[in-house]
Amino acid sequence: MAQPRLILCVDDETVGLKVRQLLLERAGYKVLTALDGRTGIEIFGREPVDGVVLDYSMPGMTGGEVAAKLRCIKPHIPILMLSAYTSLPPEVNRLIDGAMTKGEGASAFLHRVSALIGSAASQNQ
């Protein structure tokens, strides 16, 4: 039996996070959530996460900082950065595997997740 991929969603926006979780779960993924960078990093270290969907503008630790930390822990796990800005600074771009803006739509989002992290139900690795 195939294990559904585990995605870690980090976003300070409660509603947005919840809706994103619903969306991914309906698409077949397993989702863990964190409301801030610290918690996200902690979960990332602990759990067998297959991919991370990370919000860029967060209070406390920004998405960029979180990505840097994640890379130190498990560098090969794909990270998808979500932001309101159309372009991210180059030092952040280097750390991530992909970026997209919020508001491109749910199907585009799922498509991107599948491309970066893999479809929901696939063999591990």
Add this chain to the structure above:
Amino acid sequence: MNSSSFDRILRQVLIVPIVAVLLGAAALVWQMRQAAITVDKIELDDDRIALTLQIQKLIVDQETGLRGYQTTGDQRFLEPYRKAEEELPRAMAARRAMIALDSRRVEFTDFEQAHRLWLDGFAAPLIAAIEAGGKTDDLDLNLTGKRGMDDLRTRLANLNVLTGQKRAQDIAQWRRQVRNMTGALSALALVIGVLVGIYTRRRLQQVRTAFRESDNVLRMRAEEAFRSEQKLRTTLQSLGEGVITCDAEGRIETINEVACQLTGWSENEARRRPIALVFRLLHETSREPLEDPVTTVRRLDQTVTPTLQTVLLRRDGSELCIDDSGSPIRDKSGVMVGVVLVFRDVTMARKSQQALLANEKLAVTGRLAATIAHEIHNPLDSVANLLFLMDGNADPEESANFLQMAKSELARVTQISRAMLSLHRESRTPVPIDVKDMLTSILLLMESRFQVLGVTVQHVLPESMIVQGYPAELRQVFTNLLSNAAEASGSGGNVRLVAQAGSRPDPGAPGRAQAGVAIAIEDHGPGVAEANRASLFKPFFTTKGEQGTGLGLWVSQGIVHKHGGTIDFASSTDPEEHGTTVTVFLAK
């Protein structure tokens, strides 16, 4: 030389010659009197001589009569003799009275005796002899008579000679006196003339010197006055500001170059005109004509610096924004004798100020733009996701749930976007603003910014409080202040926003209080350093390095003042109790 010394000199110059002349006249009179006395003496001498001659004549008459009688024996020939006989005593007495010297008197007495002798010894007997018919041609007798007569003649002649000599002496004396008089007088006249001349000349020279001096002084003063007037004129012309002076009636007396340029009137045209004709003012926004500062100064009798936004209407109808001020010109006793008006073209300055304001607005908006994008995209993203979910296989209950969530997110978007738009809405007249509503919406707008900064904002907004103002501008102020407070607080900090009704002393009416709203924004950041406090509200002052335009506080103060309010701040850098509180007071 003052006028009293001049008067004195005048008197001296007048009196001295007169006195000299009077002295000369006195001397002349004295001399003449002396001469007159001498003339009297001469006349007396003449009288003496005349009388002596008369006596001589009478005596000769006697002799002639006697001879005639002797010759004819006719009584008729004795007439002269008898006549003389009668007159002689009187004449002799008169002559005797004229004799002054005793020795002469003795001589005269001898003469009288001699005559008596002739009369008694010769004449009378002869007459008697003739009357008796005797012969009288005896030689010795006649010789005696003749000798007697000769003696008389000699005596008389001597008398006259002596008198004549005396007369000659007297005349000589008189001549001498006249000569002396003439000489002395001439000398005196000369000397006095010279002395008076010298004296007068010296005195008048003094006057002339004094006159010259005062003439010089006057000329120097006139030159000084002229030079200083020129300097003043040049200074006035060189000023960068327009300067117009008016007399007490408000008519233009002087107008400098800059003022001519600014008003569009030339110096010749403007002079003597009433100021209100040349200096026409309008209110910048209401376009109402305003009273010119000169009239205001004349009315209030004090310096006037209007702070209204005034526009000068130039002669050709074009307009300039100006700052102006008028002051009374007072004479020594404090009476206003004119007004001086100074004004400056601030059109450019005002335009730049407006541009800066607009720029600041833009900057504020710009800074929020990023936050806004974030604010709008997040909810929209959720809405899109929810719709997707509903589109898929969601059961009705779930869908209803999703729908609610979507609605709620959209409402958020609308709120935020409205708040954003209101930043751009401008009103020309003040409108009632609910302070509570305004602050609430600002807090909403800035929510995510606060989150990014890691700052919590506490707010105490009790009830609705209405003030009159321009919403967009006030929002700008509070956004600015809250932003500053949040940035100063740093991550984990706390900002407190408190709005409450309050009052303060009315600046326009001393003793009265003004009701309004006091909005305090308090942070516990590092505080404002002592050195920076004075410059806080200056334009371009910033402690944020490149991030700050420095316009924020300056613009905020301007807006608050425009609303008739005040903005105060209290700050402490004390390590125990650091922080800053900014309080904005808006009148109701």
